[in-house]
Amino acid sequence: MKLNDEVRVFWEQGACGSGKVIVGELEPLTKEWYERIEQYRYEVEPFIFSIAQFPRHTGKKLLEVGVGAGTDHLQWARSGVECCGVDLTEAALEATKTRFALYGFNSNLQRLDAETLPFPNQSFDIVYSWGVIHHSEKPEVIVSEIRRVLKPGGVFIGMMYGRRSSFVFKLWVRHALLGGKPWLSFADVVWDKVESVGTKSYTNDELYAMFRDFTDIELIPMLTKSDTDHWPRWISKFLPAQWGWYIGIRARK
Template identity: 55%
Template sequence: MGLNTAVRRYWEAEPCGTSVWIVGAAPARSPAWFAQVEQHRYSVEPHIFSVAQFTRFRAKDILEIGVGAGCDHLQFARAGARCHGVDLTDAAIETTRQHLALHRLTSDLRRADAEHLPFENEHFDAVYSWGVIHHSERPEAIVREIHRVLRPGGQFVGMMYSRRSLVAYKLWVRRALLAGKPFRSLKDVIWNHMESVGTKAYTAEELENLFGDFSERRIAPIATVYDRKWLGPFAKVVPDVLGWNFSIRAVK
């Protein structure tokens, strides 16, 4: 079985951010369910707004890779972008379609593996992807595809995971040190114990290389609520450099 088959199976079972502890008793895909999903997402990851800057994409052709439950896709559609989206799963595509329909909005949504994007060269003004590329078997193939489908001067905006972060170090303590396996690497515990199997996390230098074909790159770490968890009074002083998220802006 290829890695992306396992990745797909994991996310088909439950689109990202829709667990029962988030949505409570609300019927699946009801207005109350979507409201809970959205409220939770932006309360734990408020930095999405400053990274994505949705309102800058009015009347632009945008592609979102890995739409999940469609919260960010809805933001682009509300902002008046011409929206296209792909995801590895039917669950995400259908959830996003219903999420937009609730607000009388539409998008060109397709189930596809982003390692092979079903679009012509130089088709988009912007490509957006939040927390997706590092789950795929060949992230470098997705980045190549993003570069291919962007128009000259078009930009990629997104988030990928950071390996030298408190989230990664805490996972290592739990899954390596306390499990009596102190020789396990950070890469190994992230691969096996962070969401779907095969998850990767990067250093800034590795991301600079991954996006090396782009003419400009801005890559910056961001401390998240997940880095601050369990730190008690120290939670307030976590520096961005130890954050789990890298924001990425790259111009073709």
């Protein structure tokens, strides 16, 4: 099986961000279900607003790569952005299409592997992708597709996983050190233990290299709940953002 087929099988188990710990017994694909997902997401990841800055882009044309359950996609639509979205899975497409119909918004949604985007060159003002590209077999191919479909001066906004993070350190202690395999690297542990198989994680230098054909590259490290959980409170309070699991990215074509 090719890696992206395995990735797809994993994410078909349920649209990302709609696990039982979040939605409990709520009926799937109802307004209550979506609202619970939305409330939880922005309680836990409030920094999404400061990275995406949805309302600043009213009237622009957006492509979202990896819409998942469509929570951020809805914020784009609510902000008056013309939306187009893709995802590898039917689960994500169904969740996002149903959500848009419930809330009365439109988006051109397609199921596909973002390593090949079926859009002409220079189609979009913004491409947004939160926590997606690192799951693919060839992330650098997605980044080059994103650049191709952006208009000159268009902006990529997204998030990818940071390897030198508190979360990855804890994962390494658990699976490599305590698992009797201290030779495993941080990258190995993320590859095998985080979400779908083959998940990648990056240093700042690696991300600058991946986005080298863009200009105005900004990397914004963010501490997440996964970084701060399980440490004694006095330690988690002093963890620097640079040790965050999420790296926000803005880059201009």
